[in-house]
Amino acid sequence: MPTLTRRIRRTAATAVAVAVAAGSALTLTGTAPAHAHTGPRAATSSTVTSAQLTAGLYQSAYSERNRVLWATSAVGRPPVTRSSLLKVDPGTLQVQAAYTPPVTDAATGAVEAVYGIAVDDEHNTVWTTNTRNDTVAVYSQRDGRHLATLPGVAHAREIVVDERRNLAWASSFGDGTVVAFDTRTYKEKKRVTVAGTQPAGLALNERTGTVYAADLGGDRIVEVSPYAKEPRLIPTGDGPISVALSADGRTAYTADQAAGALSVVDLRKGAVTRTVPTGAGALSVAADRRSGNVLVANRAAGHVTVVDPRKGAVVETLATGANPNHVTIVRGTAFVMDKSAVGPERQDQAHRIRVGR
Template sequence: MSTLTCRIRRSAALAVALAAGSTLAPAATATAQPAPRTGPAVTTAPLAAGLYQSAYSERNRVLWATAAVGRPPVTDSALLRVDPRTLKVRSAHRPPVTDPETGAVEAVYGVAVDDEHNTVWTTNTRDDSVAVYSQRDGRHLTTLHGVAHAREIVVDERHGTAWAGGFGDGTLVAFDTRTREETKRVTVAGASPAGLAVNERTGTVYATDLAGDRIIALSPHAKAPKFLPAGDGPISVALSPDGRTAYTANQAAGTVSVVNLRKGRVTRTVPTGEGALSVATDPRSGRVLAANRTAGDLTVIDPRRGTVVERLAAGPHPNHVTVSRGTAYVVDKSKAGPRGEDQVHRLRLRR
């Protein structure tokens, strides 16, 4: 078996990042407890077992989080509405049942918000589909099939498009966020789209190709994608505030690559920590945050200098980071809650 094949198989297993053998815990009622401080204030609270990703709604001032536990048939999964101030679960919405005999549900993993239409989009990785929920009441609105091992989803509100990545067959699929109809599908043979980011000014979507150590760039009117270099095992991608630079979290290398999108080259490679799994940008400062799942911390990078400026406590196994209004929310899959729940950490960032 080749080294590349081994890496793809290892990465595919980590792409789902489940808490196997656990049960979905009920919504936490405990008061958020402070975690060790390293620079900015850090607040931690238990949410549920099997946390995967989160997304922040500016319209509703809500943090949405996904949770799914175990291997198929998955019977414990929820879309969680979290108060970003108290970090308490305000409501938990169970996905629809797909198999009444086993109790399997359409388990949710990736998540993105569409504040324009007041909806939440999720990837249902095990069911090769994506789904849309109402932000108002958490009601399941529709399921859209045909996205093989859908891992991440991102919403371009300006162009009314939701992009999903088919990790299983190398596809990038676009949906109209108003009609929820598929509008575009591009397949890159042999690729494994993992992380997604979109430039809302141009409508260009960027996907990390975990199998090919590159970024796939697809503009709205292009018939074929362009390819840009990245690091070893790129699994997540974020863009600079001006959209001219991409940052990839390279899982295999434990680094973040700084990629000049116009020149099409990596300008800096910053060691962050083992198992770099998720990357996000702070629009206020332009700094880049990388959640290092194996190292168990959150790295703050100055991308201009290519240096690590802070290393923050974010739980033993940080799985995903999202940033809004100068605050980072980190999902931690460590089962460190009082009843074995996974946790969320809120970190106030420095300017």
């Protein structure tokens, strides 16, 4: 890991910033304990704080360098004319700035709408997937300026950044491909296609540089290792759409949308070791390295479940707004974007969850 990033991460390691920002309107919808507790560790007592942000929320990513939560939003079907990249205070859930993607069609007002997101703290940028445009884009974290649009990613869904190796990996759902771009030059570096797959969610092993893609249509994980000549296919649950890794990189977790469950996958053995029902429409998964627990956003069920993967049990169920869409975790604090449209202007909500132990 480069020296600058190491130094920044050490200073940010104790807490998520709670600086108050002026400007954008904020509607807090309250702080509440989880609405249900189940299983052997029912005393975890997580709390959920919620705020209305904007319509069309999709995903979020946390910048340790800037202590900022970045989020994407896009409203409606093409031509999409409302989309923004949001800079959010992680402590107050207040929008500090909103940046509009570039216009792609002057006649309709369509913009290069943003959906998936990842941050590159080494180069102080934000990477987004522009699903409707079959591209990915790069923005400055400093001022939100659009830096580049990179074509050739069919129905681009998710993106992860490997800061050690200066790579950004995107899932090309439309043609069974994962694509790597150089985060310094923005040039394409690698393209791996597995016929018949539908790569959706992505996870990165930062130590090895191996990328894992959830194959939604094939009930598999696609493993792309820099040390292997061919990708490896690992079976998982029914309809995997999101994937996360354990802290040691030996275990993968998939949110299985069709099954409404979490699969725990031993990557060395290439086999599912546990299947844990979490709720209808499991859509996004993230691992808490502090506790070892895993959070799953269950869109159709309208809640987030905390799973102890070692025991194969749900230990807590967390109330969010309807249609939770994405979850990311920063040292015991989870951020969930929903698509509840509960605000007076149909705003969706962000939720900050202090995950109990």
